[in-house]
Amino acid sequence: MxxxxxxxxxxxxxxxxxxxxxxxxxxxxxxxxxxxxEDGAQTRVELRPEHGAWWAPTPPPEG
Structure with missing residues (x-):
């Protein structure tokens, strides 16, 4: 979690x-x-296309 x-x-x-x-x-x-x-740094999270929508990336497997 x-x-x-x-x-x-x-x-x-x-x-x-x-x-x-x-x-x-x-x-x-x-x-x-x-x-x-808050310090002005930026991170891009690329969304993935699937079934006509844009989804959050699949999280990496734990372990």
Whole structure:
């Protein structure tokens, strides 16, 4: 079980869709969550496409 202070993404789609809204309408090829800490550092969490939605990455196996 993760520590209470760990960032844990839920096991549900964080975004849906394959195109940006009009008038742009371009096809989306990647979606990322950018986390900024209080010291200004940034970490990108790349989401993975599956079943028409963008999901949090699969956590690495424990062990």
């Amino acid at each position: 993760p520590d209470d202070d760990d960032l844990v993404l839920p096991p549900l789609p964080l975004a849906t869709g394959a195109r940006l809204p009009d008038p742009d309408g371009r096809r989306i090829t990647a979606v990322a969550l950018v986390v900024t800490t």
